[in-house]
Structure formats: structure tokens, C-alpha cells
Amino acid sequence: MSELRLMKGNEALAEAAIRAGVDAYYGYPITPQSEVMEYLMKANPEKTTGMVVLQAESEVASINMVYGAAGAGKMAMTSSSSPGVSLMQEGISYIAGAELPCVVVNVVRGGPGLGTIQPSQADYFQTVKGGGHGDYKLITLAPASVQEMADFMKLAFDLAFKYRNPAMILSDGAIGQMMEKVELFDPVPRRTDEKVAEQCPWATTGRKRGTQKRVITSLRLVASVQEEFNIKLQNKYKEIQEKEVRSEMLQCDDAEFVIVAYGSSARTSMKAVQIAREHGLKVGLLRPQTLWPFPSKQIETLINNGVKGFLSVEMSAGQMVEDVKLAANGGAKVEHYGRMGGVIASPSDIYEALKKFAK
Amino acid sequence: MELEDIIKDENIVFKKTKLLNDKPLSYCPGCGHGTVHRILMETIEELGIDEETIGIAPVGCAVMAYEFMEIDMQEAAHGRAPALATGIKRVYPNKYVFTYQGDGDLAAIGTAETMHCCNRGENILIIFINNGIYGMTGGQMAPTTLEGAKTSTSPYGRDVSTMGYPIRITELIAQLPAVRYVTRQSVHTPAAVRKAKAAIRKAFEYQSEGKQGTCFIEFLSNCNSGWKMTPAQANKWMEENTFKYYVPGDIKDNFKLLKNPIIE
Numbered sequence: 001m002s003e004l005r006l007m008k009g010n011e012a013l014a015e016a017a018i019r020a021g022v023d024a025y026y027g028y029p030i031t032p033q034s035e036v037m038e039y040l041m042k043a044n045p046e047k048t049t050g051m052v053v054l055q056a057e058s059e060v061a062s063i064n065m066v067y068g069a070a071g072a073g074k075m076a077m078t079s080s081s082s083p084g085v086s087l088m089q090e091g092i093s094y095i096a097g098a099e100l101p102c103v104v105v106n107v108v109r110g111g112p113g114l115g116t117i118q119p120s121q122a123d124y125f126q127t128v129k130g131g132g133h134g135d136y137k138l139i140t141l142a143p144a145s146v147q148e149m150a151d152f153m154k155l156a157f158d159l160a161f162k163y164r165n166p167a168m169i170l171s172d173g174a175i176g177q178m179m180e181k182v183e184l185f186d187p188v189p190r191r192t193d194e195k196v197a198e199q200c201p202w203a204t205t206g207r208k209r210g211t212q213k214r215v216i217t218s219l220r221l222v223a224s225v226q227e228e229f230n231i232k233l234q235n236k237y238k239e240i241q242e243k244e245v246r247s248e249m250l251q252c253d254d255a256e257f258v259i260v261a262y263g264s265s266a267r268t269s270m271k272a273v274q275i276a277r278e279h280g281l282k283v284g285l286l287r288p289q290t291l292w293p294f295p296s297k298q299i300e301t302l303i304n305n306g307v308k309g310f311l312s313v314e315m316s317a318g319q320m321v322e323d324v325k326l327a328a329n330g331g332a333k334v335e336h337y338g339r340m341g342g343v344i345a346s347p348s349d350i351y352e353a354l355k356k357f358a359k
Numbered sequence: 360m361e362l363e364d365i366i367k368d369e370n371i372v373f374k375k376t377k378l379l380n381d382k383p384l385s386y387c388p389g390c391g392h393g394t395v396h397r398i399l400m401e402t403i404e405e406l407g408i409d410e411e412t413i414g415i416a417p418v419g420c421a422v423m424a425y426e427f428m429e430i431d432m433q434e435a436a437h438g439r440a441p442a443l444a445t446g447i448k449r450v451y452p453n454k455y456v457f458t459y460q461g462d463g464d465l466a467a468i469g470t471a472e473t474m475h476c477c478n479r480g481e482n483i484l485i486i487f488i489n490n491g492i493y494g495m496t497g498g499q500m501a502p503t504t505l506e507g508a509k510t511s512t513s514p515y516g517r518d519v520s521t522m523g524y525p526i527r528i529t530e531l532i533a534q535l536p537a538v539r540y541v542t543r544q545s546v547h548t549p550a551a552v553r554k555a556k557a558a559i560r561k562a563f564e565y566q567s568e569g570k571q572g573t574c575f576i577e578f579l580s581n582c583n584s585g586w587k588m589t590p591a592q593a594n595k596w597m598e599e600n601t602f603k604y605y606v607p608g609d610i611k612d613n614f615k616l617l618k619n620p621i622i623e
Contacts (some may be wrong), residue, residue, distance in 0.1 A: 060442070061445075064439035068443035070446075071433045072450060076446065090436055205451065206410045206412060213432070215434070
């Protein structure tokens with residue numbers, strides 16, 4: 001039975017992990033997401049579902065523990081915040097190179113460096129443009145509510161396993177810390193070892209005699225072999241781009257101007273849209289739920305429907321705005337408005353920016 | 360008597376383990392890696408645990424270990440093998456897991472992962488090949504390079520005042536209470552190979568008991584190409600120099616520290 005609760009975003013995500021039948025969580029504490037591991041440790045799912053929860057010695061170790069468990073076909077995840085996720089980039093690149101399904105959660109805080117512990121969206125580039133080395137992509141989900149913190153946990157694993165690709169939940173300190181009503185989905189039992197074997201014929205679970213050994217690696221020493229693999233990856237990414245874009249539109253039907261915003265910025269922008277409408281501005285909101293794949297087609301469609309401009313509202317110096325510009329491809333005016341370093345733009349700030357933009 | 364009459368199952372007194380394939384090893388002739396690969400795979404076959412074993416390859420000379428070992432394996436980023444092993448063992452506590460790491464991988468870049476894996480007492484086997492040099496990248500200084508030894512990044516000899524001392528990480532690991540078995544072996548003579556193989560067997564037998572407790576086996580090896588010696592010269596040099604600083608023998612067994620000249 002689904003269940004209604006008042007929870008923090010981080011707690012909802014942790015509870016959803018247990019309910020989604022996750023096999024292992026490996027992590028290292030960092031503000032503002034420590035509640036994820038704290039919740040899991042307290043819930044002690046090892047006694048109920050059998051889910052492993054382990055506090056590692058670092059984020060470097062955490063992501064590599066995820067690599068190991070994912071390489072053995074298990075549903076493995078980790079969570080962290082910006083500085084910790086920077087440490088994980090090596091492991092994420094290897095996971096992408098070994099095509100392993102797993103989920104990494106980033107509850108973003110302000111940077112660069114040790115930065116602040118307040119919410120930020122300045123890790124957009126790191127997440128959707130690479131972060132680690134090599135040509136790879138992370139399926140990136142951007143929750144804008146505590147409800148989506150829970151729901152995206154399951155979705156992220158579904159997509160990760162469907163495409164044998166790491167998935168990132170790119171949240172922020174506000175979504176992680178705020179409390180909201182959340183409807184928790186019914187628990188799904190953890191997969192049995194037989195089910196894992198059936199679902200993951202590539203997983204290293206011990207070579208059965210008379211069968212081929214399985215190797216999980218990202219090493220391809222011969223250039224032509226590496227290129228062939230890269231082409232395969234790019235084809236996979238193309239398929240994901242075609243099939244897995246998710247976004248929400250609010251009051252876009254008659255909009256002349258559209259705010260593009262995700263996560264916390266989308267929440268404040270919703271209010272800004274309301275204020276703008278009250279003042280007679282025809283404004284809508286496009287809220288990407290997947291940042292990669294990015295809803296480029298949706299932007300094209302809005303331009304065809306007569307939208308004159310897009311204002312990308314982000315808690316950063318302007319990162320997603322580049323993807324909005326690429327999608328608009330000169331067909332509409334595109335600008336950025338944002339606050340940085342852990343400061344959240346208020347709805348009235350956004351409305352003022354919108355007024356200037358719409359002139 | 361024809362050859363076919365001789366080649367019969369009942370006449371076979373020795374054959375190569377099926378768990379090593381026929382690909383030419385990527386190691387230099389005379390290096391210890393090949394022998395350790397062999398006795399490791401032989402032991403897994405003799406114990407009949409090949410269907411339940413997952414190995415982790417490092418970055419270093421043994422980066423391609425999975426090309427030769429006919430069991431399920433994962434390739435780790437440099438130094439991260441113990442983290443991968445932890446990840447696997449925690450979700451498959453009944454399977455056998457080992458890492459295979461060199462001195463740079465285990466005692467430099469992966470020190471944190473190694474120490475903490477051992478400190479948690481992960482019920483795995485760590486195999487540590489110590490040849491006192493970075494072989495794969497062409498002979499640079501390793502954390503275990505002996506004082507005064509010349510390498511391409513210590514061309515005037517390792518100066519401990521600026522480069523630090525060669526690290527006896529095996530002795531450090533032996534101090535951790537969750538570590539069950541620590542031994543230092545070599546494979547440079549037939550007698551040493553037999554002892555080394557017995558150590559591997561013991562480690563897997565401990566692992567089969569399903570208790571917490573990491574097993575850690577260091578193998579001293581020559582790196583004849585890196586040391587710029589013939590294999591025979593390199594083994595002699597190893598006996599005369601390496602063995603004095605890294606003393607072979609058991610250091611800890613069943614959680615109990617044994618008599619060890621370095622620790623004392």
C-alpha cells in the first residue's frame with residue numbers, strides 16, 4: 001500500500017531506495033545530504049529487505065564499491081554533495097566505460113571548492129557535460145519536490161538497468177532539506193540471485209563451468225576497439241535522447257516567454273510565473289525533469305508555437321542556458337538569470353528579471 | 360610404445376590448470392607475476408571454488424590479469440581494487456573474492472582503500488605483488504623502492520630525506536585487529552613456490568569459514584627488466600637486499616601477531 005508521509009527530501013529518497021529493492025548503499029557523510037545515510041542506518045534494511053548500507057572511508061571508495069556491486073549485477077547506489085561528487089568523477093567515468101547500471105545522487109551545494117552548504121545548481125556542467133574523463137553521458141534526473149526525490153529513485157534504477165548506464169539524481173540542498181508531503185510507492189522486493197542472473201547475463205557472479213568467463217572492464221588498449229566501443233556508446237546515448245526525455249510544462253499554451261528551470265529554481269519560478277500572469281505577462285514554465293537527455297525538442301516546439309524568448313533561471317552563473325541556446329538555435333532570444341553561491345532567487349527577483357527580459 | 364599410449368589420463372602426473380588459458384603472458388620472463396598467477400589459479404581449481412570466485416585486477420603490470428585467468432573478473436581503477444572487492448563481497452557474502460595488486464596500486468594510490476578494507480575485516484584475500492618499482496610505466500620509484508635504489512624517478516638513488524622511506528605496508532596492515540592472516544612470501548625458488556601456494560590455500564580456506572577477517576599475502580618479486588638485471592641476478596639481488604628489509608615469513612595468523620623482527 002502506498003503511504004502518505006511528511007518527510008525531508010533526503011529521507012524520502014532513502015526510504016524510496018529501500019522500497020525500490022536496492023541491494024546496496026555505499027556512502028560518505030557530507031552536508032547537505034547526510035540524512036540519506038543516517039536514515040538508512042536507522043532503518044537498518046539489512047534486517048528487513050537485506051539491503052546493505054555501508055559507510056565507506058571516502059567518496060572515492062564509495063563509488064568504487066558501487067562499481068563492484070553493480071558489476072556483479074546488483075542494484076547499488078551512493079549519494080553525496082558537490083565536493084564529494086567531484087571525488088567520484090574518476091569512478092563515474094570507469095562505470096560509464098564499463099557500462100554498469102547504478103545510481104549516484106548529488107544534493108548540490110555552492111562551490112567552487114569547499115564552497116557553502118547552501119543549495120546551488122552549479123554542478124550542471126559537471127553532470128551533463130562529463131565531469132570525469134572521456135566521451136560519456138549520465139542519465140540525469142532533476143527532482144523539484146520531495147515527491148520526485150522518492151519517485152526518481154525508482155525511475156533512475158529502471159533507466160540505469162534498461163540502458164546499462166549510470167544515472168544521476170541531480171538535486172540541490174533545498175530539495176534535500178525541505179519537508180513536504182510525499183506519497184511513498186509500494187515496496188518492491190529485492191531481486192533474487194536467479195533474477196539477477198537472468199536480467200544481467202554480463203554480471204560477474206562466478207563463472208559457471210562450460211560457460212564463458214565474464215569480465216567487467218573499461219580498458220580497451222587497441223584504438224580501433226576503443227573507437228568501436230565509443231560508437232556503440234554514442235548509439236546508446238542517441239536512443240536515450242530519443243526515448244527518455246521527460247519534462248513538464250506550465251502555462252505554456254499561450255506563452256510569449258518561457259522560463260526554463262529545474263529543481264528548486266523551478267519551484268520559485270512557478271510563483272514568478274503566477275506573479276507575471278497577474279501583471280498581464282504571458283509567461284510559461286518549462287521544467288526539465290531529465291537534464292540529460294535535455295528537452296530540446298520541447299523548446300523547438302515552443303518556438304514553433306510562437307514563444308519569443310526563453311529565460312533560463314538557475315542557481316549558477318548560467319550553465320543550462322547553453323543547452324537552451326543550442327536547442328533554440330537562434331529561433332528565439334535566450335538569456336540567463338540566476339543567483340550563485342547558495343543564494344536562492346526569490347519569485348519577485350525572477351519576476352523583475354522577467355520584466356526586463358520581456359521588454 | 361607410441362606417444363598416444365603414453366598420453367592417457369591415468370598416466371598424467373601433472374597438467375596445467377584449466378583456469379589459466381594459453382595466451383602468452385604479458386609479463387617479462389623471470390618475473391614473479393606469472394608464477395603467482397599460476398599458483399593462484401591452481402589453488403582455486405584444487406579447492407573447486409572457481410564457480411564462486413570473483414577476482415579484481417589492478418592497474419599496473421597485472422592490469423590484464425583477466426586476460427589470462429579463466430574466472431569472472433573485474434578491472435579496477437588504480438588503487439581501488441579493495442573498494443570493488445568490498446562492494447562485491449557485501450552483496451555476495453558467500454562468494455570468494457580476491458584482489459591482485461602491485462605496490463604502487465596497493466601501497467601508494469590505493470593506501471586508503473587498502474587500509475580501510477582491512478580495517479573493516481572484509482572477508483576477502485588481498486594479493487600484493489611487491490617488486491619495489493613501477494614496472495608497467497617503465498621503472499619509476501615505488502613506495503616500496505629500497506633506500507638508495509636507482510629508478511627513473513630516483514636516478515641518484517632513493518633519498519629517504521626527501522622521498523620518504525620504503526613503506527612496510529604489510530606490517531602496518533598486520534596491526535589492524537580485523538585482519539586475520541598476513542604473510543610475506545616469494546616465488547623465486549621451487550621451495551618458495553610450494554610455501555606460497557600453501558599460503559594461498561590457507562587464505563581461501565579461512566575465507567570459506569565466512570567469518571570477518573581479511574587475509575593478506577605479500578609476494579616479493581623481482582622486476583628484472585626494471586632493475587636492469589637478468590632474472591637470475593635479480594633473484595639473487597632480491598635475496599641479498601629485499602629480504603633484509605622485507606623479511607619473508609608469516610606475520611599474523613588467525614588474528615594473532617607472530618614473532619616478527621620488524622614489528623619487534
